[in-house]
Amino acid sequence: MKLPVWLRPLLFIAVLLALWQVAIDRHPGQLLPGPIGVAKGILDLLQHGLLLKYVVASLFRVTWGFGLAVVVAIPLGLMLGWHRRGQMAAYPIVQLFRPISPLAWIPLAILWFGVSDLAAIFLIFVGCFFPLLLTAMSAVHNIPAVYVNAGRNFGLSSSAFVSRVLYPAVIPQLLTGLRLTLGIAWLVVVAAEMISVNSGLGFLIVDARNAGNRYDLVVAGMVLIGAIGLMLDLAMRSLERVRSFHWSISED
Amino acid sequence: MTEAGAGQKMRVEHLGMVFQRDGGAVSALEDINLDVSAGEFVCIVGPSGCGKSTLLNVLAGFLSSTSGSVTIDGEAVTGPDPRRILVFQERGVFPWLTVEGNIGFGLSKLSRAEREARIAHYVQTVRLQGFEKAYPADLSGGMKQRLQVARALAVNPDILYLDEPFGALDSITRVIMRGELLRIWQTERRTILFVTHDIDEAVQLADRVIVLSSRPARIKEILAIDIPHPRNISSPRYLELRDELLTQIGLAYEV
Numbered sequence: 375m376k377l378p379v380w381l382r383p384l385l386f387i388a389v390l391l392a393l394w395q396v397a398i399d400r401h402p403g404q405l406l407p408g409p410i411g412v413a414k415g416i417l418d419l420l421q422h423g424l425l426l427k428y429v430v431a432s433l434f435r436v437t438w439g440f441g442l443a444v445v446v447a448i449p450l451g452l453m454l455g456w457h458r459r460g461q462m463a464a465y466p467i468v469q470l471f472r473p474i475s476p477l478a479w480i481p482l483a484i485l486w487f488g489v490s491d492l493a494a495i496f497l498i499f500v501g502c503f504f505p506l507l508l509t510a511m512s513a514v515h516n517i518p519a520v521y522v523n524a525g526r527n528f529g530l531s532s533s534a535f536v537s538r539v540l541y542p543a544v545i546p547q548l549l550t551g552l553r554l555t556l557g558i559a560w561l562v563v564v565a566a567e568m569i570s571v572n573s574g575l576g577f578l579i580v581d582a583r584n585a586g587n588r589y590d591l592v593v594a595g596m597v598l599i600g601a602i603g604l605m606l607d608l609a610m611r612s613l614e615r616v617r618s619f620h621w622s623i624s625e626d
Numbered sequence: 627m628t629e630a631g632a633g634q635k636m637r638v639e640h641l642g643m644v645f646q647r648d649g650g651a652v653s654a655l656e657d658i659n660l661d662v663s664a665g666e667f668v669c670i671v672g673p674s675g676c677g678k679s680t681l682l683n684v685l686a687g688f689l690s691s692t693s694g695s696v697t698i699d700g701e702a703v704t705g706p707d708p709r710r711i712l713v714f715q716e717r718g719v720f721p722w723l724t725v726e727g728n729i730g731f732g733l734s735k736l737s738r739a740e741r742e743a744r745i746a747h748y749v750q751t752v753r754l755q756g757f758e759k760a761y762p763a764d765l766s767g768g769m770k771q772r773l774q775v776a777r778a779l780a781v782n783p784d785i786l787y788l789d790e791p792f793g794a795l796d797s798i799t800r801v802i803m804r805g806e807l808l809r810i811w812q813t814e815r816r817t818i819l820f821v822t823h824d825i826d827e828a829v830q831l832a833d834r835v836i837v838l839s840s841r842p843a844r845i846k847e848i849l850a851i852d853i854p855h856p857r858n859i860s861s862p863r864y865l866e867l868r869d870e871l872l873t874q875i876g877l878a879y880e881v
Contacts, residue, residue, distance in 0.1 A: 520714045523688055528732035528781065529708040538731075542722040 407590040412597060415590035424578070429602065432563050432574040435491060439498025440559040447503045448548065451510025452540065461511060468507055476501030476562045484570050494566040494574070501562040502555045509551030513544035546614075553610035560603045575599050635785065635817045636662040636685070641694035643680055653842035654680045658694070660836065660845065664784075667811055667818045669828035672838030672846075673875060678821045679789055681843060685819060686712040686787045698785070708732055710785040711778035716794050718774040719762045725749065726758045728773055732781035748776040751810060768799040772806065779814060788820045792827070804830055808855060825871050829864060830857055837874045847874045 377385065391409045398408035407415070419425040454460040479500050480493075487493040517540070525539035567576025575595050582591035643655035654677040662668055672678050683689045685696055687705040696703040698710070706712075711732075719728050729748050733741045749755055752772035762770055771791055778786055791807075792800040804827060811818055822828055828835045829851055837847040849870060853863055 518717055520717050521720065523706070523712070524714065524718055524720070526688075527686070527706045527708065527711055529706075534734070539720070542720070545722070 404587075404589075407593055411590040412593045415588070415594035416597070419578075419591065419594060425598070428573060428575050428578050429598065431571075432567065432576070433602070435494045435566070435571075435574065436498060436556075436559045436563050438491075439495040439563070440502050440556055442495070443499045443502035443506055443555070443559075444552065447506035448510045451507040452514050452544065454507075455511035455514030456540070461515075464507075464511075468504060468511075472504040472508065476558075477565055480566070480569055483566075487570075489570055489572070491571060493570040494563065497566040497570070498559045498562050502559050505555045505558060506551060509548060509555070510544070513547035513551070514540070516547065517543045549610070549614045553607065553614070556606055556610055557603065560599070560606060564599055575602075633663045633665075634661060635664040635666070635698060636660070637697045638662075638685070639695050639697075641681075641684065641691050641696065643677070643684060643689070644692045655684070655691070656842040656844050658843070658845055660848075662817060662819065664817055665815045667831055667833045668820065668836060669832035669834075670819065670821045670836045670838065671823065671825065671828050671871065671875065672843060673840045674823055676838050676840045677843035678823075678838060681838070682712070682787050682789050682819065682821050686710060688712070708781050709783050710787065711781065711783045712787040712789060713771075713774050713778050713791050715790045719770050719777065721762045724759050724761055725754055725765070725773055728762070729776045729780050731777055744780050748780045751779065751813075752776040752806070766799075767795050768803055771795065771803060775807070775810065779810070779816070783816065785817045785819065788818065790821055790823065793823070800824075800827070807831065812855070825868060825875070826859070829868050829871065830859065835871060837871065849874070 395408050395410060398406065398411075416425065419428075454464045476497050479497055483493040483496045483500075487496055521539055521543050525535050530538060563574065564576035564579070567574035568580045571577055575598055579592050579595040582588040582595065638658055638660040641655055641658040642653070645652045645654055658681065670678050670681060680689065684691045685703070687703045687707060687710070720731065723731065726745050726749070729745045730741050733744055736744065745758075749758055752775055754769060754772060754776065757765065757769065762773065765773065775786075775788075775791070788807075792803045795803060808831060820828075820831060832851050835849045835851060836845055837849065838844065839846045849867065851867055853861070853867070857864060
């Protein structure tokens with residue numbers, strides 16, 4: 375029997391879910407809810423209007439934290455990458471800050487911004503800023519010299535050079551960096567919401583446990599986080615397929 | 627050396643280039659003197675790594691010489707200039723632009739109608755009709771080089787510098803491309819400086835061939851190719867000039 379390609383992973387997931395349910399039915403206990411329990415949990419959240427509220431809250435924080443990091447880190451990184459001295463000056467500092475987990479910033483974030491959206495947004499910003507900065511710096515560094523020379527040869531002004539050569543030349547690498555960093559943002563928001571705010575999917579998970587050991591809701595939250603993370607990644611990948619973005623150095 | 631005459635395009639005087647590397651000085655070019663007339667096709671040949679590309683990059687203004695001068699129409703060269711376009715061996719076209727976009731790259735100051743007319747003309751000139759909307763990734767190596775030549779010609783330059791433009795192509799495509807370039811040169815009459823390591827290419831294309839010595843490059847010999855186009859590549863004069871060049875480069879012509 376020949377299955378359509380897109381059906382195969384779905385079928386595989388269905389099989390795993392069935393196995394999970396069978397295992398839970400044979401050994402009922404408190405260790406893990408079954409898939410039906412989790413589905414009921416999701417339905418429960420939907421009926422109370424919490425699902426949409428929490429998803430929107432998390433996406434809101436990611437949008438701001440990630441967006442601010444993009445707006446600040448990418449132009450800065452492009453500039454530092456272009457000017458070799460800037461790169462030399464910034465590199466040690468960036469390398470020093472980069473290995474610090476965004477979670478290590480939680481106490482300071484709460485001290486500065488209180489238990490608020492701002493604290494979570496700040497944590498996401500910190501988590502995204504350094505990877506994006508490095509992506510932008512190395513993207514400029516990797517532009518083949520011929521593009522730069524060809525651009526200079528046609529007598530472009532500095533601003534035209536940036537918009538017509540520099541920017542299109544770094545786009546493919548930037549898109550990959552953006553996609554990976556959005557993944558980081560999605561990881562950080564959950565952690566940030568567990569500690570520094572009272573809404574969102576991260577908060578849902580801690581709250582469900584604290585307010586009566588509702589592990590069906592805990593797993594429901596996890597499932598939702600996974601599904602939304604996947605959708606974010608797919609959305610970024612579809613950007614990479616835009617034709618004039620879609621070229622790479624190896625393919626040329 | 628004569629005064630700049632009406633037909634003279636470029637004058638290179640006592641040009642020298644010394645690179646600072648690892649604390650030591652490496653001389654790449656030494657005392658290069660050369661006059662090029664308007665509309666002339668000049669090939670520069672020499673052993674690989676001798677500094678041919680360095681010379682071309684200095685002439686095109688991408689590198690500054692450490693001594694001597696390059697003047698074009700009496701004006702000193704201080705940097706790259708859209709009146710003189712360099713065609714690179716590989717990856718010279720912008721992969722994020724279509725064929726049309728690449729040819730129109732240097733034409734943003736023209737009106738839309740003029741730009742489109744110019745693009746259409748040069749699509750014809752390099753025979754890329756039907757590929758106007760294609761991206762470089764969909765073109766063969768030869769087509770990419772033709773596209774690069776079209777982009778260069780579109781801005782109406784006085785001088786075209788070509789840095790081993792066919793060096794990365796297969797030998798059949800290379801022969802076809804030479805014919806195309808000659809045809810374009812004969813209709814457009816630009817001054818061309820063409821770097822190659824291919825002796826046959828030089829004898830087939832050039833009015834004059836400049837032979838460089840190995841590093842540091844000096845001019846070893848300037849050979850006028852006095853065969854009218856189209857050139858018969860088995861004529862005695864062709865073979866004679868070819869042998870002369872091979873001897874100058876220091877290659878035996880028996881394999």
